Amino acid sequence: MTRTDRVIYRDSGAYCAHPCIARLRNGHLLVAFNESPPRRPFLHPPDEPRTLCLVVRSTDEGSTWGEPRAAPGFLTTGVECPSITQLDSGEVLLIQWRFAWFPLETAHKRAGAGEEFVVAGSGLGEAAPIASEADWPLAKLPWARTDAGLFCSISTDDGYTWDETVQISTAPFRRGYxxxxxxxxxxxxxxxxxxxxDARGVLYTLRSTDRGRTWLPPTVVSDSAVLSEPTVARVGADRLVLLARHDASGFLFQQMSTDAGQTWTRARQLPIWGYPAHLLSLSDGRLMAVYGYRRPPFGIRACFSQDGGETWDMRHELVIRDDLRNTNLGYPTAVELSDG
Structure with a gap:
């Protein structure tokens, strides 16, 4: 494999992370990602109310990139990692989990009415849910968050503008990300x-039959292990493969469906160590998983399946990068270009 590295966006005065890439029918590439103000130590999106979603575009298959645009707009802040894709109809969807943010004192008052809040610690991974009055001193920063919901923004002009944003109900689950x-x-x-x-780590699917305008109630995929950040690829007419992150082991877990997602096999651990993953069905019939490698040598790796996810060729695991500094190495994302 020949590797060419290009920086698509850099801002030394910001923390940029968690990209998702899509290739449009016109050949354009879109990358949606998060940008947050610089802090020391830095904060991930769940702890930073000023996180903004940006979309950057390439019209020459990644050789050059334009300036980023806020998506769906500058008023939408404090969001989780975005996903982006184009449908067969040409519409582009941007999906994000959103938080509702309050000054710490306001959140303290509202908590008495039964709302659930999380306060930010002073660094990565130090957020703390408020279970009782005794937990409020855990806050190290002057704000708190609760959940606002899952939202889908729809573009009919290849992601230049966003015509409508709809909320996706996740009930009976509080969150869906x-x-x-x-x-x-x-x-x-x-x-x-x-x-x-949450602590249960349930995976579930949401289905839309009108190109993202409305969504059917959740269908549980897995509740036998604490899993998160699922990625799905279609490998046949009704055959789907799902990979998910398993923090306890660091390995990817896999499930499969042969009926277009109506039912799923039980989650099984793969020999692939690394997370989170992005699954991609390639034009030559192979299935590719690209994932972060969060132990020395820190980097990004990929693995391939020749049989639709039944087996994975770990003997030929592809090391894309092995020179990154630490575990904060981003969420790798992949797309196939016109030349394969």
Whole structure:
């Protein structure tokens, strides 16, 4: 493999991370990602109310990139990692979990009315849910968040503007999050796999039959292990493969469906160590998983399946990068270009 590295966006005064890439029918590439103000130590999106989603575009298959645009707009801040994709109809979907943010004192008052809040610690991974009055001193920064919901923004002009944004109900689950986009199945419906993002770690899917305007109630995929950040690829008319992150082991877990997502096999651990993953069905019939490698040598790797996910060729695991500094190495995302 010949590797060419290009910087698509850099801002030394910001923390930029968590990209998702899509290739449009006109050949353009879109990358949606998060940008946050610089802090020391830095904060991931769930702890930073000023996180903004940006979309950057290439019209020459990644050789050059334009200036980023806020998506769906500058008023939407404090969001989780975005996913982006184009449908067969040409519409582009941008999907994000959103938080509602309050000054710490306001959140303290509202908590008495039964709302659930999380306060930010002073660094990465130090956020703390408020279970009782005794937890409020855990806050190290002057704000708190609760959940606003899962939202789908729709563009009819290849992601230049966003015509409408609809909320996707996740009930009975409080949350639904994944940084990877929905997959379009044979009948044109969309299947979005998300995680409950709580202590249970339930995976479930949401289905839309009208190109993202409305969504059917959740269908549980897995509740046997604490999993998160699922990614799905279509490998046949009704055959789907799902990979998910398993923090306890660091390995990817896999499930499969042969009926377009109506039912799923039980989650099984793969020999692939690394997370989170992005699944991609290639034009030559192979299935590719690209994932972060969060132990020395820190980097990004990929693995391939020749049989639709039944087996994975770990003997030929592809090391894309092995020179990154630490575990904060981003969420790798992949797309196939016109030359394969």
């Amino acid at each position: 994944s940084p990877r986009p929905p997959v379009q199945i044979a009948d044109g419906a969309l299947l979005l796999a998300v995680a409950s993002h």
